[in-house]
Amino acid sequence: MKLQTILERAKQHTPSPQTTNEGEAERNSFVKRFPKESINNLTVEEYANTKTKDSFIYWLERKNILAGIGGGNSAKFGIYRAQSGDYCQSYGKNKVILEDEKLQKEFNDLINLIVQAITLAEEDRIAEISKLENPLFNMVLLKILNIYVPEKFLNLYSPPILLELGKELGVKDELLVPQFSIELNYEIKRLLKEQDVFAQWSTHQIGSFIWNLFAEMDAKIDDTIDYYLVGHTYENEGSVQDFLLNENSIAVGFLREDLTVYLLSENMEDIIEEKEETSAGQKALKQFFSMKEGDLVALKSTFTRKIDGKTKSILRISAVGKITADALEGYRFSKDYGHYIPVKWFDKEVKEYVGYGGYRSTINKVKDKRVINLVFMNEVNEQKVPATQELEKIPNNYVLYGPPGTGKTYHVVDRALEIIDNKTFNELNADGRDALQKEYARLTSEGNISLITFHQSYAYEDFIEGLKSDGNGNFIPSDGIFKRAAIEAMYDGLEQQNTREFSDEVRFEQIYDQLVTSGEKQNIQFESKTGGVLHIEQISTNNNVVITSEDAKTSSIISKDRLLRIYRYIKSNEIDWKSNVSFISDAIGGSNATRYWAVLNWILTKMVDEEIEDSVEIEGDEKKKIVLKALKERRAFDFTNARRHVLVIDEMNRGNISKIFGELLTLLEEDKRLTSENELIVELPYSKDPFTLPPNLFVIGTMNTADRSIALLDTALRRRFVFEEMMPEPETLESIGQEIDVEAMLTIMNQRIEVLYDRDHMIGHAYFINATSDEEIITIMQSKVIPLLQEYFYDEWEKIGLVLGGVGATRDDPFIVYEEKVDINQLFKQKPSIYVPTIYRVKKKLTAQELIAIYE
Template identity: 25%
Template sequence: MATETARQSIVEALASWDRPAAAKRAADAEKMRVEFVQRFPTAAWPTLPLEDYALGQDNLDTVSYWLEYKTLDIGSIKGGSSSKHLIYRRREDGTWRYPKEYDSPEQAWDTIRAGFVDMLKLADRSDFDGLDEIKALTGAPAVRTKLLYMYFPDEFVPVSSRAAIDHFLQVLGDESPSTSAVRGNRQLLSALRQIPELSDLTNQELGHFLYHWHDPRPSQRVVKIAPGERAMFWPDCLENSFICVSWDEVGDLTLYETKETFKDEFRKHFPYNGVERQVSRKANELWTLMELQPGDTVIANRGVSEVLAVGTVNDTGYVWRPERDQYKHTVGVDWDTSQAKPIAPVKGWATTTVSKVSAGLLRQITGQSPTPKPVDADARYLDLDAALHRRGQIVLYGPPGTGKTYIARRAAVWFLEGGSGSDQANAVLADDDLLKSREHALSLPSSDPMKATRLTRVTFHPSYAYEDFIEGFRPQQSVSGAMNLMLSDGTFKRVCNTAQQDPAHTYVVVIDEINRGNIPKIFGELITLIEKDKRGLTVQLPQSGAPFAVPKNVYIIGTMNTADRSIHLLDTALRRRFQFIELLPDSDLLEGHTVGALALDAFLDGLNDAIRQKFGRDKQIGHAMFFQHGEIIDKPEDFAAVFRYELLPLLQEYLFEDYAALADLVGSVIDVEAQRLAESANDPETLCEELANKFGSASA
């Protein structure tokens, strides 16, 4: 049964839903489902040949191809490895891949096919509980669930992903996790059918509505794609409702079982003079076409300063069109040419065919921001949520500039507001102003100085001590003016005492730079008490003699800069009691952004490649170094300031002022003899040009 909050949210979502458009979409999907059943009737399964089932062949009229690529609008299972289908053929060498317990593809297919036959027979008898007991199909939950909907559309809802099913159950208020994708799907359908406002929707319409109401994807994807040099194929794209790109030599992307095997093939055809980061960036551009989903936005551009149209990815999705002479990779897009216009030059578009479009740029082009979606599906926050509930305390660690404090702040407020099951918590992640407001409210001190706030932030440093954190004697001035040593509670002790008296609420302590303090000395006996199974146990504190316990409703989020100290050098007892979540540089966030001639993602990748080889992964440079006030820098002057006053001093520290080594790392912008920045690099535009030459800013 859905909660009242979920039901009210559903009613509001129904009011904004384009029901007629959804009905047409559902009718088209139903027509495709019927075609599938006619092509592969249940009676054909006992003798279905492997060649009619598997991916990786020239034959595209197979069960697996239909399920993954021809029926995208029916519980999409697109993406990931082809192993989800249990058996498939490798495109590059023609070998068959199947579970290791089988001796041959023939034996594997005989057993897997028998499993599908048993599944269809059980479902036909409405024995749905037995569907998960078929051992041969254990490794194919998404395929199993989608097939069941295809043949029994009245008994299932078209949602195949276990993660999506659990997401929808959670936002409906069902706290009991599903034990399998099939059972979860039935559980979801039952919950939806108990909501009167949804009673007249078909199961296919329910599937579409769920993604309109509470899409589990973290955000709408917005990309720009150039339809050929100087948009030479734009008339064709507009007339036939698609966008097209080149790199035809790699062939149909749907025939690659993983992104990595695709990249290996891409590298053979497009080595880009052996510059691996260039190969990776360009391969990622092409693979983006496989990742686009219905509802995503595509901007067609000509050059760096003209928008031809803004479109919406439709249910056709990615299609390889061998009948075309060139530019055979396509994605179905419904175009709107009313947004066609000249725009201020976007320098990054000169070096990319496919690239992400930032929220700021989208606003400039359309006056709108990307459609907000629930942020609770963001893996970082879900991992953090799970870790806190499992261990009680975590440390976010990684190189400088990877967003550790940024995420810790948001995670703390999000967690205190209810986490993944709360719309209010999700709104905090999406809105900086709301975050600051809630952070301030949760940190407001009580009128009682002995009481702690629900959100407490401290920063460890070499002078921080047990007396600051737990308790200790401090000098205090008496009424007479004399200074006396008085026993005082530390920050964490106050939090624990307050939380113990307020068990209905959660309390979070954020410890920045946790590795800069003497952790064994600061934590003392607390190192034992924070363990999950020791929460609530009481010890006698050595100075006050008072009993002390860490209640279950207190959680700790720490941050740690690995450039200062490796995780392996931390106290063993601390490592055993905290869960560590690594945050690494993410150049994808900088994709499509340039300063002068320099592509920021290429610069970050190239610099970090060199740093990893020289110093290891802990010393890398984070993407956050190129953000100012929440936006990615785009002026050479701003980049030059970051390079001179933040990046260069850090690299000098790594290299112990060895300017020859520094020049090897960043190139001719360093004057080795003068042991300083080269004279030419004092000009921001020139600095960007020289770094672009060093780190291979790409040409399209």
């Protein structure tokens, strides 16, 4: 949220003394119950007994004091009492039961941590608190400090809100990460109190005001529409902003071909992938055709600028408007401007936002509420925080396998978030499932998580790389999702210095390539050191630029390779290229120094003067060039603090896995990954690119054992993955249903299936997990479970009937499956001599009694 907005709203707000009085009364009630001087004397039961409403952690979470830290599980308190009565740390598969001396030691350490943190806060040594070995969630410790040292902190414990406020108030960048939220809260409180409007406000009044203001802003967002940022710069043609504003449109310039005839096609995305060869173009066109009437859109450009001696990314918004027709209905095509749809602009004021230049794609679909409010409501903003945790020794390759409906996809979300940032996962998990799903969606949209589903015809060419037609009779290499994910992950492992260096070189090469493709047509001219004018005579078959001048009888070949060598020489020796040309012979030797200087000067001047906008995206193509350059030149990678990436492969066992992975199956091994002891780099068959897998790329597969047993999987694959079985958990359904005991019903059905078929075809609890009534349970049985049983047993009705409790002799019996009596004599004119099978029926309308009969 913009600081100016906060201050203006604060001026219009009259703080109530009642807010302060109520806040102090709540805080004092806690301190009276647990005085600071008595914390050292707390017993484990007084601190962590979740069975009482008078424990320390109950007061922290359940009592309405200062601000909430509710949701999730009790693991956030470091030590808690589980339902079993045991005292534990962590939860789930990481849960540890503490007993006797181990329990007392861990508890003493926890209490000492709390006392030490309070002491440091009282002494204004806030920065030292983050260095303590802290088993508590930050929001828990922050609330404890806010209770016992109230003058130093605000009752705001939400990391996203603290990050936004910190950025707006100019808090130093190193504090703008969740793990420093305690020190960040302290700095925010101090800086807000320096503002005249807040000078006389209490900390309770400030905290409550900020919290309510953020809640009010978020409530304004319409979740039924989408929000887009759209670029207006075409690579070789400059900006089309004036056209878009005058014509009330947004447009994309990729693939200059009228697509009207394909608008009603069911496979529009396939058509785009076939016709547009660049990943940036495919992404932009797919998003363009997903836009619908009512969505909000903003014209944007991104670039960098020096501010106070530091390079900052800038997001410039030129206009904001509403789309007035679905892309498929309002579509228009122009040879000059590409594909466009109508927009009604309602705000044409140009605005710039510092620190938000990361939105560099041609089209960005914005999902975060703070960015939506910042751009479309001119209110709220977001601080994007990269994960910087150290890589722990966890397996790179997982498979979650089990029968259908056992929550494999559900657990993929948890596992992916745990891998990317375990502490953030734990904090979000405390806020409930919705927070986890939103984070998973955000990471997916930003490319940290990729998703693919295997099927019978899926191939190596789809997954790694293959040849795809370019529309001109040629077949060119095309990258698959696995290769793209690996490149993204490797890019994040490049040393920062190398990334900048390679990015500059890629930009240099891109400008040179523009000369090759359009320089002659655009009649681009180069000024020599002596003031003469040179122009492009032709482009050689090797894509070298041949230049000459009007008054010269000779031509000179300027090669990209030699230009790059000169450029690197300039960078490594910090040479001022504008002052002389002598350095060129030092860099490459030979002659033609003045003509090389003319082209070099043109490229470098363009690099310095040009604002790098959307047409130059550090995305798939550019990142790929940077990574391949680093691999070929054997540059250093460091994945210690690199962002983690996750590739999710759904329905993994439906594809021919050995064929899909090919020779890259070996690269999955941890010791074959980049920077590992037995690092292995291979050459891919189609592109001839060097390729390897980085240690920060994790693969999570799901396998439905009803489709294919894992016993049939390739042994080479099985030893490269950690397999985790997920079986039905009927006990999670104990509270579902009124008359029907779903837990008992599912338990006995699965026992019968295991006897009649096998355990791979059991029925998962997830089918019923969202049911809230007996009527919904009945509907699920009729529409999902019974059809699944029919598929399993191929109309072997006796077995289906046995699973469902039995087979009725007539329709009136309390069974789901029943025999239908047929009078043979009446049906046939003469009694058949062949065997006439029994006819079975499934009742079309079930009641609770038929389901109860399954288990009683």
